[in-house]
Amino acid sequence: MFEDIVINVEDLDAVYDIDVERNVYVHAVDGVDLQIRRGEVIGIAGESGCGKSTLAKVLYGFIHPPLRVRKGSVNIYVDNVKYDVLKMNSEERRAKIWWKVISYIPQNSMNVLNPVERIRDHFIEVLKYHASTVDISKVVGFIEGMGLKREVLNAYPHQLSGGMRQRIVIALALMLNPRIVIADEPTTAVDVVLQRGILQLLVESQKRLNNTLIVITHDMGVHAMITHRVAVMYAGNIVEVGGTTAMFENPLHPYTQGLINSLPRIGDKSTRVGLAGSPPDLRNPPPGCRFHPRCPYAMDICRREKPPTIKIDRDRIVSCWLYMKR
Amino acid sequence: MANLLELRNITKIFRYGLFGFRFKAVDSVSLSLEDKPLIFTIAGESGSGKTTLARIILGFHIPEYGEVLYKGKNIHKLRGYDVKWYRREVQAVFQDPYASFNPLKKVYNYLRETAINIAGIGRDEVDGYIDEVLKAVGLSLDKVVNKYPHEFSGGELQRVAIARALLTKPRLIIADEPVSMLDASLRINIVNMFKDFKERYGISFIYITHDLSTAYYISDNIAIMYRGSVVELGPVEKVLTEPLHPYTQVLIESVPIPNPKARTKWLETIKLSSVVEEKEFIARGCKYASRCPYVMKRCIEEPPPDIAIGSRVVKCWLYSEQKT
Numbered sequence: 001m002f003e004d005i006v007i008n009v010e011d012l013d014a015v016y017d018i019d020v021e022r023n024v025y026v027h028a029v030d031g032v033d034l035q036i037r038r039g040e041v042i043g044i045a046g047e048s049g050c051g052k053s054t055l056a057k058v059l060y061g062f063i064h065p066p067l068r069v070r071k072g073s074v075n076i077y078v079d080n081v082k083y084d085v086l087k088m089n090s091e092e093r094r095a096k097i098w099w100k101v102i103s104y105i106p107q108n109s110m111n112v113l114n115p116v117e118r119i120r121d122h123f124i125e126v127l128k129y130h131a132s133t134v135d136i137s138k139v140v141g142f143i144e145g146m147g148l149k150r151e152v153l154n155a156y157p158h159q160l161s162g163g164m165r166q167r168i169v170i171a172l173a174l175m176l177n178p179r180i181v182i183a184d185e186p187t188t189a190v191d192v193v194l195q196r197g198i199l200q201l202l203v204e205s206q207k208r209l210n211n212t213l214i215v216i217t218h219d220m221g222v223h224a225m226i227t228h229r230v231a232v233m234y235a236g237n238i239v240e241v242g243g244t245t246a247m248f249e250n251p252l253h254p255y256t257q258g259l260i261n262s263l264p265r266i267g268d269k270s271t272r273v274g275l276a277g278s279p280p281d282l283r284n285p286p287p288g289c290r291f292h293p294r295c296p297y298a299m300d301i302c303r304r305e306k307p308p309t310i311k312i313d314r315d316r317i318v319s320c321w322l323y324m325k326r
Numbered sequence: 327m328a329n330l331l332e333l334r335n336i337t338k339i340f341r342y343g344l345f346g347f348r349f350k351a352v353d354s355v356s357l358s359l360e361d362k363p364l365i366f367t368i369a370g371e372s373g374s375g376k377t378t379l380a381r382i383i384l385g386f387h388i389p390e391y392g393e394v395l396y397k398g399k400n401i402h403k404l405r406g407y408d409v410k411w412y413r414r415e416v417q418a419v420f421q422d423p424y425a426s427f428n429p430l431k432k433v434y435n436y437l438r439e440t441a442i443n444i445a446g447i448g449r450d451e452v453d454g455y456i457d458e459v460l461k462a463v464g465l466s467l468d469k470v471v472n473k474y475p476h477e478f479s480g481g482e483l484q485r486v487a488i489a490r491a492l493l494t495k496p497r498l499i500i501a502d503e504p505v506s507m508l509d510a511s512l513r514i515n516i517v518n519m520f521k522d523f524k525e526r527y528g529i530s531f532i533y534i535t536h537d538l539s540t541a542y543y544i545s546d547n548i549a550i551m552y553r554g555s556v557v558e559l560g561p562v563e564k565v566l567t568e569p570l571h572p573y574t575q576v577l578i579e580s581v582p583i584p585n586p587k588a589r590t591k592w593l594e595t596i597k598l599s600s601v602v603e604e605k606e607f608i609a610r611g612c613k614y615a616s617r618c619p620y621v622m623k624r625c626i627e628e629p630p631p632d633i634a635i636g637s638r639v640v641k642c643w644l645y646s647e648q649k650t
C-alpha cells in the first residue's frame with residue numbers, strides 16, 4: 001500500500017508549551033495528514049508563523065521542550081524498512097536515521113556552524129559518527145562540486161560569506177546520500193543569483209540520487225520553480241495540497257489564492273492586493289476555519305466549524321467549506 | 327528642473343574586511359532624483375554598497391570623496407537650524423523593525439517624541455495627529471498605545487516604523503530593504519503604501535531592495551549596483567525588461583517567477599562563484615570581469631566608462647561603440 005510513500009504523517013498534533021500548569025500552549029501543528037512520495041520535490045508553503053518549521057522538526061524527530069507532540073504518527077519507509085520516528089528516542093534517531101536516511105537543513109542554518117571549529121572538523125565529526133572511514137579527499141571532491149575551493153576547509157565559519165556557509169551546511173547534509181532531505185528556508189537570506197545557484201544544487205542532487213526533497217519556504221516563486229507538489233500551511237493546518245502546475249493555474253483555497261495573487265511580476269504593473277491582516281496568535285487560534293478572520297468568502301459555518309478535508313481529484317485536496325457539495 | 331537630491335562622485339573607503347585592506351565600498355557613484363514625486367530603487371546583491379550609500383545620504387557616514395546635495399545644500403556641511411530641517415525632510419525606514427525600536431520602550435513614546443521634537447507638533451494635538459498618521463498605515467492609536475515592540479508582528483511593527491517616518495511630513499524617505507524580512511503576501515501591502523504616499527502626499531522614496539519584482543511594480547527609476555559601482559541606471563521599465571549590463575541580465579534571469587511554466591529556463595545551470603568578494607572590490611578593470619561571460623582583454627585592464635544609451639547609463643565595454 002505504501003509502495004511509493006516515503007513519509008506518512010497521520011493526524012499529527014504538536015504544541016509549544018508556554019505554561020503547563022495553566023494549560024497554555026502554542027498550537028503550531030494541528031491535525032496534519034500528509035503523504036510524501038518517493039523521489040518527489042515537495043514544497044511546504046505558507047506565511048511565517050504558520051507552523052512550517054515545527055512540522056519539519058517533528059518529521060525529522062528533532063523534538064525538545066517546549067516542543068511536544070500530543071498525538072499522531074510519522075512513519076518513514078526507506079529500503080524496505082519502516083521507521084516509526086515518534087516512537088524512537090533521540091539516541092536511536094541519531095544512530096539509525098539522521099544524516100543517512102533523512103537529513104535536515106534548519107532555518108538560518110548558516111549560523112549553525114560551530115564558530116570555534118574549522119570547516120574541516122565539521123565534516124570529520126559527521127563522518128566519524130556515521131561512516132566506516134574518514135576520507136577527507138572525498139570531502140574535497142564533494143565541496144568542489146558545489147563551486148567551493150578546497151581552502152575553505154581550513155577556514156573558520158566567520159571567514160566565509162553567508163552564501164559560502166550556506167553551501168557548507170548543504171554539503172554536510174548531502175554528504176552521506178540521505179534518502180530524504182528537508183531544507184527549511186534554504187535561501188531566505190541570500191540574493192537571487194546565489195539563491196538560484198543553491199536551489200539548483202539541491203535539485204540536481206535530488207535528481208542524481210533520486211531521493212526525496214522537502215523544501216520549506218514562504219516564497220511562492222521558489223515553489224513554482226522547483227517543486228512537483230506543494231502543501232500550503234495556514235495556522236498549523238494544511239489547507240491545500242496539489243501538483244504545482246495545477247495549483248498555480250487554479251488555486252482553490254482562498255488562502256492559496258491570496259498567496260499567489262499578491263505576487264508582482266517583472267513586466268506587469270497592474271495593481272496587486274495582498275492578504276489583509278496576518279496569521280493568528282496560535283496560543284488562541286480562531287474557532288472554526290482558522291483562516292476565517294482574513295477570508296473574503298467567510299460564511300457562518302466557517303466561524304463555527306472546522307472545514308473538512310475534501311478530495312478534489314487524485315492529486316488535489318483542499319480544506320474549505322466552499323468546496324463542500326451539498 | 328532642479329534636483330531634489332544629487333550625489334556627485336561619492337566614494338566611501340572602508341579600512342577593513344576579510345583581508346584587512348582598504349576597499350571602496352562605494353566607488354564614484356553619481357545619481358540624481360528630480361524634484362517631483364518619484365520612487366527610485368537601488369538594487370544589487372549583498373555587499374554591493376546599498377546600505378553604505380543610504381547611510382551616506384542620511385549623514386551617518388561621511389564620504390572620502392564627492393558630495394551629497396539636497397535641495398542644493400551639501401548635507402555633510404549643514405549647521406544649526408538646517409540640521410533639524412534635514413532630519414524633518416529626509417526620513418528613514420530600515421530592514422529590521424525590531425532593531426529600530428528599543429525593546430523596553432513602548433512604541434507610542436517614540437512616536438510622541440518624533441512628533442513633538444522633530445515635527446514640532448503641539449502637545450495637545452499630538453495624539454490626534456499620531457492617530458491620523460497611524461491610520462494612513464492601517465493601524466490606529468488604540469491598537470498601538472500600550473504595546474512594546476515585541477507585541478507586534480514584523481509586518482505591523484514595520485508599519486509603525488513607516489508611520490514614525492511619516493510624522494515629520496518628509497519630502498523623501500530612504501527605505502533600506504523595508505520588506506526583506508516580511509512574507510511576500512505582506513510585502514505588497516507595504517509597497518502599495520509607498521505608491522499611495524507618493525501619489526497622495528508627493529513623497530519621494532529611495533527604495534533599496536533585493537526584490538526586483540516589487541521594484542518593477544512600484545518604481546520609476548532604478549540603479550543596479552555591483553561591488554560599489556552603479557553598473558546600470560535608467561527607467562525601471564527599460565532596465566528590468568531589456569537589461570543591457572551582463573550583471574543586470576543574470577540578476578533578472580535569476581528572479582523566481584510565480585509560474586511553473588517558466589522553470590525550464592530558470593533551471594538552466596548557473597555557475598556559482600568561488601571568488602572572494604573583496605578581490606572583486608579592488609579589481610583594476612571591470613569588477614564583474616571574473617564572472618562575466620563576455621569578458622574581453624580590455625575589461626581586465628581598464629575600468630569601463632559610463633555609457634549613455636537613450637534614457638539609460640550602462641558601465642560596460644560592450645557598448646563603447648554604440649553612442650546615441
Ligand SMILES: Nc1ncnc2c1ncn2[C@@H]1O[C@H](COP(=O)(O)OP(=O)(O)OP(=O)(O)O)[C@@H](O)[C@H]1O
Pocket residue numbers: 340341342343351370371372373374375376377378379
Ligand atoms: N562600517 C564598516 N566598516 C568596514 N566595512 C564595512 C562597513 N560597513 C559596510 N562595510 C562593507 O562594505 C561593503 C558594502 O556594504 P553594504 O552594507 O553597504 O552592502 P549592501 O549592499 O547594503 O548589502 P546587503 O544587501 O547585504 O544589505 C561590504 O563589503 C561590507 O562588509
Ligand SMILES: Nc1ncnc2c1ncn2[C@@H]1O[C@H](COP(=O)(O)OP(=O)(O)O)[C@@H](O)[C@H]1O
Pocket residue numbers: 016026028046047048049050051052053054055066281282
Ligand atoms: N521555541 C518556541 N517556543 C514557543 N513557540 C514557538 C517556538 N518556536 C516556534 N513557536 C511558535 O510556533 C508557531 C509556528 O512557528 P514555526 O513552525 O516556526 O512557523 P514557520 O516555520 O511557518 O514560520 C508560531 O506561532 C511560533 O511563534
Ligand code: SF4
Pocket residue numbers: 253254255289290291292295296297298299302307319320321322
Ligand atoms: S472554510 Fe470558509 S473561511 Fe475558511 S477558507 Fe473556506 S470559505 Fe474561507
Ligand code: SF4
Pocket residue numbers: 571572573612613614615618619620621622625630641642643644
Ligand atoms: S566591461 Fe567587460 S567584463 Fe565588464 S560587464 Fe562589460 S563585458 Fe563584462
Ligand SMILES: [Mg+2]
Pocket residue numbers: 048049052053054107184185
Ligand atoms: Mg520557519
Ligand SMILES: [Mg+2]
Pocket residue numbers: 376377378502
Ligand atoms: Mg544593506
